[in-house]
Amino acid sequence: MIGLNEKIISPLNRVEGDLDLKVELKGNKVVKAYPMSRLFRGIEIILKNKSPMDSLVITPRVCGICGGSHLYSTVRALDMAYKAEVPPNGVLIRNIMSLAEMGQNDVRHTYLMFLIDSVNKKYESFPFYKDMVLRWAPFYGSSYKEAVKWSKKYTEIYAIFGGQWPHGSSMVPGGVTAEPYPDDIMKAKAIIKEISSELVEKVMIGGPTEQFLSVKSMKDLNQWCEDYPNGDICKIWIYGKEMKWDKLGKGSDYLMSFGHVPLDEKYNQENPELMFKSGILNLNNFETLQLNQENFLEFVSKSYYTYSSGDIGLHPFQGETNPIPPISKDKYTFTKAFRYKLKDKLIAPEVGALSMLAVGGNDLILDLLKHLGTNVLLREIARFIRIVLINKIIEEQLEKYKFGEPTYKKPDEVKDSQGYGLIEASRGSLGHWIVIKDGKIQNYQIITPTQINMGPEDPYGNLSHMSLALVGTEVENIDNPIEVAHIVRSHDACMVCNVHFFDNKEKMVLKL
């Protein structure tokens, strides 16, 4: 099965597990790509037969960088199962925590994981190489240092309401455990304002937030870069195109988002009104389709799992997690294949910051997409835009908090029920499904963004988004396959993402 031109990239680490990548090259062109998850921790199995409230403590530990997102998904699933009402203050505080975590992630992803690759030797001959090194080199770059300094300030906001980051358990069905005082609100406001002025305006976008919010098209963005050329967004926009990052990594024709940030006044568990809408955007005609979670399916024909019913796709409510030893000939990953059933087609969409903003209707992102399509550069630009938006929303939500009003309303306990929680985590759409029987968890299933992007093919041969994005990629220097790394890292596989190339004896032959 393994031919001479195949390379295994191992480990391609991610927070919730190690990811390896096997690519098959013909000459310098990637012709096949197999994302392989090489770590299994069994969280879904551990949750079985436990008390439903235990999931609030266990699921944040699925992932060290987006634990707050797992908590939010869990609590939304429990809200539904418990038919909980959540007071507006509870919704606000949950949103603030979730967005603070996202801000932390977007900064760390951008600078600690993605942009450090700009110092790769491939780019040494470019005239702006020195500028990139001065800004983005690990440990020494000016922006890198600012990112290390300010990303942790976001976690302070989370901790003010959530006690600690990572791994707080302060969201509960019916609201949050905290009862913030006005001093908490004041502190959080001060921190977010300071991040906005010192990191976002000075380092990331290079100009005033309010004005950046009126940048609505590619033309506007070019103008912004003339007016404020020193921000990293302009550097990456201009240098990125020179380095052809805008031609790299187009994958799926569909962008999907579960939607995010419920409005506090109108919260309900089934269909909360959202600031960032949910849906699936078809890139061929720019039509947005409504999302229905009943159409979700997971397949394991290429994954190290078995289903009691064979190779059919299962909805997460009926989902199974039966791992098998990773030595099967036809299977190659611990990730299940996520598919969306659209009439008679099975879609493998892309998820992430770009999808969240595009489906959510952001004008700038939509205009950029119409001009350039999906690619590595736009995925990074999307995170710059998202940071500006979420900082603004955090400020607004803090403003709306009413001291003296409750943050929590105790729901009734349930014996038999089920629920799901769909949100946008930092790196894309995240869903949790819980089935409760006799007061215990009978089934718990999680669909993560990395799984959606980097799953294997389904039994009908449809590839997942990541494989589509990699196939066709020209690797300039096979000893330095940085293009492949850019594509994988632009998806924020995780901030602990590393790429190694191994030959067919799993001996390292290429490294980045």
Added chain:
Amino acid sequence: MRTLLWLQGGACGGNSLSLLNASDPDLLLFFEQHKIKLLWHPSLSLENNIEKILNDIRNGKITLDILVFEGTIIRGPNNTGTFNLFAGKPMKDWISEISPLANYIIAVGDCASFGGIPASDPNPTQSTGLQFHKKEKGGFLGQKFRSKSGFPVINISGCPAHPTWILTTISMIVEGKLTEDLLDEYNRPKIFYSTTTQFGCPRQPYFTYKIASNELGHREGCLYFELGCRGPMTRSPCNNILWNNQSSKTRVGTPCMGCTEFDFPTFNFFKTEKNRSGLPKNLPIGMSRGSYITFSAIARGSAPQFLTKPLIKKRGDWIE
């Protein structure tokens, strides 16, 4: 220069992310000030030369001063370790090979220390800690294991471990100030694990006078009596060395889950388990049932009145 290598087994990466939250000094400054050369870290390293580094440690070209391990040792399925392949082979095999060569080994987080969540019932991955499996000494490396300096594996438990606990421990090693009598019975530095989570908890007066918070979402009342707080049974400095410079679980009304202890996760969180006479099943460390009953009766009767009613009148107040 001291060399430090950071590896992850069955991990969520939470301890690495926690490390990035370090302040005074922050991580970059810490390495500089303590003359530590970071050989490799999965999230911080630019180069992906880990296999070469591991081989150079094995053949003696690189001296490994400190090995930091995050996550569980995954032994499954069927003792193959293939549920956690790293650079082409099971992580457990890498650890077997390089552990005896490290001068010091630090297990960061509850997973590496005791097995944590992955090792909890039914332990689908055959996970275990480096030198403990839950309460039992032994773990993956065995009861008698010592690193080259003569130390057992130093455990910095917690889910995750606080960056100050991690960096202080490393600094003490580098400065030659860590002695074995500074470790507790679970090989944790006593400076962090001799007090309980209650030390510094703003709700301590409510605990003293046995005034319960019966509902989440409130700032007042003790979370131990009804809501499952494990603060009186958990050794951690969480309310003294605050998280993210700001807060702690109990400060925001979340019960302590006991994540620095060998038995984490205990499950049935958010609810205090009681015995038939209505007493909490788990009593504060070192307290007998008899003295608890006596203490409670006196305490409740002598509670200052200002603690028995809400300090500030708000909607949804909870104290009877």
